[in-house]
Amino acid sequence: MEELYTLEREVGRGSYGVVFEGHMAKTGQRVAIKRLPCSNPECIELYLQELWAMRATAKNHVNVIALHSCLLQTGPRSLKPLKPGKVPPRLVESVLKGSVVRAAQSQERNDTQRRSSSVSRLQDRTKSSAFDSTTPQRPQNKARKRPAPREEEQPPTPLRCLALWLVMEYCDGGDLNQYLLSGPPDCQRNHSVVRQLCSAVAFLHSLGITHRDLKPDNVLVCISQRGPVVKVADFGLSKMSEGPVDGELTRQHFSSTCGSDFYMAPEVWGGLTYTAQADIFSLGVMFWAILERITFLEEGATQEQLGAYVCRGRWLMPLGEALWENADLQLCIPMKFKRAPPLPPPPGPAMSSLLLDLLASNPDARPPADQLEARMSSALKEDTH
Structure with missing residues (x-):
């Protein structure tokens, strides 16, 4: 957090989050920073509604609070800026499922997908080896480069979603x-x-x-x-x-x-x-x-x-x-x-x-x-x- 913003003091606390006074590290501009812990799907749904509404208003009206940026907390001291128009898929999934989707759950789904892919490839090889020996086979080209594995075959490790941080005007x-x-x-x-x-x-x-x-x-x-x-x-x-x-x-x-x-x-x-x-x-x-x-x-x-x-x-x-x-x-x-x-x-x-x-x-x-x-x-x- 200190690489991006400096938290000075708590200025407000409500049912869903805490608001701090802070400063942008590069410019020193004073900002309000609201931390919204992603602890249950009901709260996450409210947070996403707030984020969507603030992104829609952007900085287009002097009498509506301006959103500067949104950050996703992925660890005790790690933050990931969210690109405009993007939301973490796992937060949306948590709202739809009615339970917080943890990193382990997402990793388990990825492992299952990889296992399914491996089984499919094994079945393909088995079918290929079962061909009749008289079946004409295309000769192998030893000089041919092996294609790089597709990106979806190497799913990235899912990010943890501990909290959303909304950086707003002070x-x-x-x-x-x-x-x-x-x-x-x-x-x-x-x-x-x-x-x-x-x-x-x-x-x-x-x-x-x-x-x-x-x-x-x-x-x-x-x-x-x-x-x-x-x-x-x-x-x-x-x-x-x-x-x-x-x-x-x-x-x-x-x-x-x-x-x-x-x-x-x-x-x-x-x-x-x-x-x-x-x-x-x-x-x-x-x-x-x-x-x-x-x-x-x-x-x-x-x-x-x-x-x-x-x-x-x-x-x-x-x-x-x-x-x-x-x-x-x-x-x-x-x-x-x-x-x-x-x-x-x-x-x-x-x-x-x-x-x-x-x-x-x-x-x-x-x-x-x-x-x-x-x-x-x-x-x-x-x-x-």
Whole structure:
């Protein structure tokens, strides 16, 4: 690893991997390096989804985290760079078989193939020696060179797949929760953040990528002279489908219930099939929380998070769950009770109307991503005047 990158410190840890701050050995450029251990097929499938999505986005949008390279760990201190568009076949095999394919298993398959090939050659020689002695034989040419063995007859020793390392751009502002809640409210900054997120999700949806886990934890911030630049990250739960067809996004339906409770759409809560419009609902929850500085504290946690909700007595209910139970529930925007003073000015009528559209219980009533950025700009401009 030290020949390519230097690991400095751990900056994040989740259910599936660990993120380190590091530097490129040759240039000294600061990078984020995410280690994903290939310990079981379920995790490997998530890692491959994340890799495919990040390769599809490449470095084509300023508000989506950029992937620099991907490395395969083949031993305790050995790394093998993966070429663009390539994935280790054994990782794909692990996902398909539902069990981690070890090097010994792959070697055993290669040995079996070699044995089968040897048996075939032996049978051929046996058949040849059984020919009648009167059968005319082609005289041997002693000067003839012996053909080199074919490459497939000498299979290489299979590589071990201990972990994937994703090398990404480094964001020095932390995640969106840390960045926005560490200082006083700033309307101009909040408006910039929601505009950038609109642009990022429109870009992802145009590529046929549904994120499925949009939340402030998965939005990173880079500090620049012109202000914060937000980056959508963590594509482990994302799904890729076909891109736009005749100007319309394909309506691929998903069935896996995944995401984070306070940002999941009603149809996901209800176990129904859903489309990329579930991402739009997640954006609505985030935007409402950002613009009004609404926070909540999960059980066992010490840091408040940005997120809107419905109060049920002493309990906080996620919006998606509440709307699944009652599709006619009337949301109160602006919210009357907020938990993170000092408070910013409440959103105006145009923005409140847009938020209600984003949080519609009917997915088809939510604006599609390719229209959202224009509607957001229009609403902010109308409320300013």
